[in-house]
Amino acid sequence: MSKLSHWRKLLLSVILWPIAISTQAAQEPVDQSVYRVRRSEPLNPENLTKDYLQAKNLFNNVTLRLKQSQDRWRDAPLGRAEIDQVIAQLALINTEFLLNRQDLEAASKDLDLALTRLRNAQLSLTLSRPVEMRGMFLDAGSLPKSQEGISQLLDQLQDTGFNTLYPEVFRRGYAIYPNSRFTDQDPELKNLGFDPLWELIRESQKRNLRVIPWVWTFRVRSPGFGNPILNRVPALASMPADMEDTKSVPRFLSAAAPESREYVFNLFQEMLDRYPVQGILLDYIRYDEAIPEDAISATRFRQEYFKKHGEFPPLKIAKGTPLFQEWQLWREEQVNATVRKLKQNLRGYRKERVLLGGSVFRSESYSRLTKMQNWRHWADNNWIDFASSMFYTPDKKDLNLWLDWETNGGKRQDMLYPVLGAHRFESPEDIFGQIGVLQDLNTGGLSIFALAHFKKESLPDLKQGPFRKPALVPHEDLLLDLRTLLTDMGQWLYRVSEDPQAPAPEALNSFRSQLLSLKTTYDKIPGKSYSALQLQTPLDELLQELEKKPLPALFKQEIKDRLSYLEKLIAIKARQEISAKGYTPSTLPSVVVIPATRQIPSAKVPWTPAPPIIDGHLDAGEWQDATEIKIKYWYNGYSENGINTSVFLSYDRDNLYLAFDNEEPNLDRVSAEANSADDKRIFSADDAVEIMLAPNQQKQKYFHFALNSKNTRYDARVGDSSWNGSWKSAVAPHGEGWQVEMAIPLRELGINPQKGIELAGNFFRNRFQEVTPFAAWSVPFENYHTPARFGRLFLD
Template identity: 25%
Template sequence: MTKELQGLIARFEATLLTANANYSNVDVSTARVVQQILDRKTITHKRADKQVTKSSYQNSHWALQLARQKLKQFHYLVDRGKHTQARAEWLAAKKVLWDNYPRDRKVAPSEVRGMWLDRGTIVKAKSEADLVKIFDRMAIAGINTVFFETINSSYTIYPSKIAPQQNPLVKDWDPLEAAVKLAHERGMELHAWVWTFAAVNQRHNLILDLPRNYLGPVISRHPDWAITDHEGSRFHYSSRKVFLDPANPQVKQYLSSLLAEIATNYEVDGIHLDYIRYPFQSPTGKMTYGYGIAAREQFKEQTGFDPIELNPQHPLWSQWTKFRVEQVDAFVAEVSQNLKQLRPELILSTAVFPMEKQERLLKIQQHWEQWVEQEWIDLLIPMTYALSADRLHTLTNPVLSEFEREKVLLLPGIRLLNISDVIALDQMQLLRGMPTEGYALFAAENLNPDLTAIFNSTQGSNSGEAQQLLPHREPFEVTLSRYRSLQKEWNFFLTNNFLGTEDNILQEWGSQADQLALKLQQLVDEPSNINFLATQLTLSSLRQQFPQWMKATKSIDEYQAKVWQNRLDSLDRLLGYGERKNLHRDPRLGSSK
């Protein structure tokens, strides 16, 4: 309980600092701010309060102090065994923070603000006019990237010449065509969200008033394309879905053709692969999947054994797992190559599970680390769905450990179902304090009017954001934008806090901070290998020294220092992504591949 409340207090305070800094008139030069401090020309605290344009934040400062008092009282009561009273203080502290959470002004950086627009919401729309309302709501909320459910349970949302059947609940219009148009009119990107290997869903059969065990429009025509469990059952025991065989060449050709059709016939900005895995299995071998006809033949040809006869104790079991992992990997690589040749600007993303690597390989054969390392994808979207910020942090941290030097952008997922509006905002603020490049919200059906209003103030048109920069489109510009926001926070903090820090440390911080701003501006103005390397070197130097500066600056708490360090780490990944996308595609520079 202590850790949870301390975390909420820290995020609240960090969010308040961001909001105050965004609406201040603080000097943009850190070196000049430091010099003012050293010259004893600091702005007084009273003057700093005037920089905050709305008095509502006085309540937030009061709430922060009250929550800290209640945390102390909580500890006092716990030490004396008064647990009922202690819990009451703990709940009261949380409530005062939730009630006064900064939510009426911009707290968002330049980032990917994704949202999954689900099949159910699309089908209910009935027409383009109805879809307009949904896109208007997302635009007001500041969403800039929409993952539009385009293939679900083998049904396309659009009239396809390759897929056997369009979703029967969509009649006399093309939702994908309308969605692309509506998104682009609002300055948003539209990415086609595709169920990859999951081909049948019993729940969807019931919605369509079809027999529960109907095999869908694809597998009913090609039953040999499906995988089964070790007893020959196609339907997964838990999800009640049927999966295609990733080892089947006809399956891969069919799916590749569908993706090419979407990319060719529609001006989508990206392809988003979901269910890019095998169904969940038991690592003990009680429930295992993947026994498609093609997979069994290929594995037997390689090893002399039919995999359906193996169990987890067999010496070849690890090879059977590796075989299935490689089938998914090969498909991702093939799709990446094909789509990039077809449309080089197309963004490829994947929805993945954030579970520990070895467990994930055993249970669903999803090796997204390989996709990231090989740069087959552009965006990785782990489904880090949680009911609290603490749980979201626990789920996201292991993913971040795989992203220290990668050139793929990370967008953790937040599920809006069953969480309050302010908890959704708090989870977003947690991610903004981690080295991520944005987030993805599941799903549009849960974007209620109150949450839309909060998002409108914190990241939408009401937040004062003049221009939306997308990290995957303008990585160098976004790096500069995010750094300017970070530098503004530093300058606001330095201006309004007594630091008790040695002069030479402050001067070094100020000098290097301004130097990095200059290098980033030069890189934006003239993207080149020379300017990139100079910027990267300057950022590296600042990142290495930053922890020592924070330790020497006693008035900066541990969480705030970590947030700033994380933002610097994210800048490094954005630079690497920008090098990959912008410099290596420049014909004057050639290719790094």
């Protein structure tokens, strides 16, 4: 924990490339990523120089993060990180010296030493929590085929710091264990001479590893493999309702058939009767996205509708109608009923609680509206103990956004164990930044999908970094979790207080005593009966005491951040207590079109005697007489988008002038990946505006313009992006948002700019930080490229 020593300062004074760290940078959140420099081949002066310069940049990055961590007195082996940083610095100085002497072999060895030490320093800067889900998905194909191999694998995972295993017990309709009454054993594991599931559980018990079987629920078949379940119960298959799609190969049991649920329950019951597992993780607990309107569902819905209304519904239910909302809710209820009934079956099944988790798709618009997977409803009624949203990405920035979706902007309090997709990592180091984001946002932990894709060379790095402390799983014993976290914090604050340069020692020791008093309070609470309020009230009092202490601001914030994890765990219990009081109805899905959006909008475009200067700044005098229209609705017409976007229009004898005033409450999330003309990433990843324009009588021959927040532009004529117009544009930040100005020569579009001329057009805004990222002036309902839905523009 010590600050830079005298000899360290002397070393910095002779370094060839001094490092300056601004006060602002020191106050930013500490990045817990692990970055690497990939060595270039072959070894020559150009490649070595390039690698050396990248290593210098990495050194500067590590130095910044070390300084940030020291200012916060973070609970990490900072002394070890500093030693590694110093050695890296010396090695880089020597690398430069040897490069100048053209001793490439020696310089390369010193550079390798520097990079190794910088990697070690980064691992030391990561935080490690003593309460955290650390799960590994064990896909059936990667299970070792010998008892010795299973034992060795579990030794590796336990030694690394994992605490939970998710073996793939049911996949493709097969069980990995032998002699099931309801299906066949997986052919890959059939002739091992032992029961792989029993062996896995037996060895896991020796190592205090939890085993929660990962099961395919309704999906019972994969192309190219056998069909053991549907061969037994073919009438339960999910088949197209219209029976015209003869190419569809049934993969799922129909969620609407009570017999399907019973079959699944029998499988799970058999497993639980035989094996002492800690829970079940439901995968494929949903409809088949390829057949969301299967024949059994359609038939049963029509029958129930007739009983309720005295008539049958239409064969084809139009999207966006109240009837479609009823159809959506009915299908959701088929999946809900499966989860609800299974939870009821598990309650009291054993003396020990049998957990139920759901492996779910992220974002309500996808998991719920596409797959009928309304896990928020399950959690609201305590039908699941945790949700494992699939966060498959190489980019840690995505996790910030996705967690915002899953928690409804931080308003929901659920036990979330996101699943990180090793199959999507671009490098093994991607996992460290992602773990850091989950920790910063007080998520209960993580699991890794899956062993087949995970690089085992990362295991020692996890042990050295974020898994260095052994961890309890958060869902088993909340009181034990809180006491463990407080004990760990007390040890951290004691180490800080022992440092000769400890900040405000008297205040620090006083607060540490108060923190340990809170642990004593928790020790006295009966373990079987307590409320969230009993836990939160004394924690609030501790936080109030912290505010009074004259501790450095960054150190105080670090303590608050640590205590906020306790607050999160208590808030989850508080939500569970509310859920236990009675049934919470499902919210209505947003699938009904707002009637006002069906109208084609129109606007008058006024003549301007003084054209605006196209500089991206919407000066009031330039646009005061322009027509203002609003991009108000999502493209599907189901709801308003809630973010203000104003479009201003005017024209003169040469151009149509447009301006966008884009409100943006989350400027740090604005994306602009497209960086060259006609780069189509502008449509798939970027915050952008789009314009469609055409002569009114030739809507099908429309022109398409788009630009992102960096003024990267796209234009096309009837989808042909080789067309390039001579339009002008500029973009500029403005307060809580960004602004656009454009001038489009109308004659290039075949439009004579004079009063009385009518144009067809539409205006759009894309914000990929939203679950539904597309908003429109005239709602197209399906695709932006829908000329029949273009609005009417009259040159006035």
